[in-house]
Amino acid sequence: MKLLIKNIKEILQVREIAISMVAGNEMKVLPKLDNAYILIENDLIADYGTMDNCPTDSTVDQIIDATGKTVLPTWVDSHTHLVYAGNRELEFVDRINGLSYEEIFNRGGGILNSAKKLQETSEEDLYEQSRKRLEEVISQGTGAVEIKSGYGLTLEAELKMLRVIKKLKDTYPIAIKSTFLGAHAFPTEFKDNHEGYIDLIVNEMIPAIAKENLAEYVDAFLETGYFSCEETERIMKAGQQYGLIAKVHVNQFTAIGGIETCVKNGALSVDHLEIVTDEDIEILKGSKTMPVALPTCSFFISIPYTPARKMIEAGLPLALASDSNPGTTPSGNMNFVVATACIKMKMTPEEAINAATINGAYAMGVEKEYGSITKGKKASLIITKPLHSFYELPYAFGTNHIDQVILNGQIQK
Ligand SMILES: N=CN[C@@H](CCC(=O)O)C(=O)O
Ligand SMILES: [Zn+2]
Structure with missing residues (x-):
């Protein structure tokens, strides 16, 4: 099963090389990718990148269009x-x-x-x-x-x-x-x-x-x-x-x-x-x-x-x-x-x-599988509603910003 999330406004917490945690000044940096896609295969993140390298629709089983939306790893x-x-x-x-x-x-x-x-x-x-x-x-x-x-x-x-x-x-x-x-x-x-x-x-x-x-x-x-x-x-x-x-x-x-x-x-x-x-x-x-x-x-x-x-x-x-x-x-x-x-x-x-x-x-000892957008980690993702920027997440603290949740590659209702 291949699921493609495309036209993502920004992906947060993208870590090409898996890390186990961030400390001190490193915590100020949240790596992100603009105008991007994520490809999920079964329960895992198979690939991600900018839209100019996005796989074609015919190569996947399901597509989510995330225009204007932010994607980040689940909490x-x-x-x-x-x-x-x-x-x-x-x-x-x-x-x-x-x-x-x-x-x-x-x-x-x-x-x-x-x-x-x-x-x-x-x-x-x-x-x-x-x-x-x-x-x-x-x-x-x-x-x-x-x-x-x-x-x-x-x-x-x-x-x-x-x-x-x-x-x-x-x-x-x-x-x-x-x-x-x-x-x-x-x-x-x-x-x-x-x-x-x-x-x-x-x-x-x-x-x-x-x-x-x-x-x-x-x-x-x-x-x-x-x-x-x-x-x-x-x-x-x-x-x-x-x-x-x-x-x-x-x-x-x-x-x-x-x-x-x-x-x-x-x-x-x-x-x-x-x-x-x-x-x-x-x-x-x-x-x-x-x-x-x-x-x-x-x-x-x-x-x-x-x-x-x-x-x-x-x-x-x-x-x-x-x-x-x-x-x-x-x-x-x-x-x-x-x-x-x-x-x-x-x-x-x-x-x-x-x-x-x-x-x-x-x-909680799950940093090898969760906590970042990294190839090979579990595809557990939050897709937000359209946001001005991700700062809106904590700023508008009483608003439900979540559009969809994906856990281990499965879209939750
Ligand atoms: N402080 C200890 N345990 C819980 C509260 C327990 C309770 O009041 O039921 C806590 O983490 O806050
Ligand atoms: Zn407690």
Whole structure:
């Protein structure tokens, strides 16, 4: 099957030679091609170029005329919790009325509230609720997504979440990576027995998950009041023994040395980073760990934004992800993530698009297949409506600019 997209006004993120990520000043550059075509063969990008070299219509099976439109790789959302049960609208109103995220958690709300709901929800119902959110983000241009467990907090409920993620993976053309986040919060019964819960994670949950091959990554909420550096380190090390690489929630509210712990343990990414110290930046500089910012979480719960300018100017890479979850970011819309990063974090559109494509792909280990327009990569593309320029994507932040989404060569409805 050959699909030709022709008369494209501009193709963004064209990388003739595959790269794994961009850092520092390189993030300002978003290579593009004007008046161009892309040829898709089955699920892959077979070729691209300017219109003077476009293949003739008779050599292909299907043609899309993209006159006036922009084509870019689908978003890569490397941090979500989009499998969950119910929602937390009441806590949203509690926060409007003055309670903080921390106060709500201390009253038994927050993650524990979502865990209670999920434990009472059947696997079928959980799948049904979650697939709607997955379909929504696909229509919003996401072509690869990481999904975490962490609203189960018992062996049985964590397995239920991970099986739902697996079923989504087997059913939809979007690329999915799965992360075990049993260390999201201490269940009430382990409130005063942290060691007991870590023992359960290390001795029972991780081996059971590995046996069913249900996760690629392991995560923890490394934060004051949640998991300490030492507790997280124990979990990362246990994960390593089963081939699970760490991707960790860290520095959302406080800096307690978590970034150093994660880098030391070979974490693929450190995510949130609303609070970042100079020392953290130095530690990240010498590492292969991708920092990941979640600006729509900052937006929704009114906490500081990741200091993107400072980090990029120090030479670091940065990825952007949605954090889609019922508590701090009930949205998986990567278009809004990119716009928020430009508007609130002062990232340029070029930096933000790099962060939400190739750097996101690195942060979830799919950079060889996704994140750029490169021959041989998966044909997962966004075709926009006609735009004045691609700056309109973050500028007109409330407009749906997406005309069509193609995932692995398949046009989505
Ligand atoms: N901060 C930790 N975990 C999620 C939120 C969890 C929740 O409130 O349900 C996050 O990344 O923001
Ligand atoms: Zn998260």
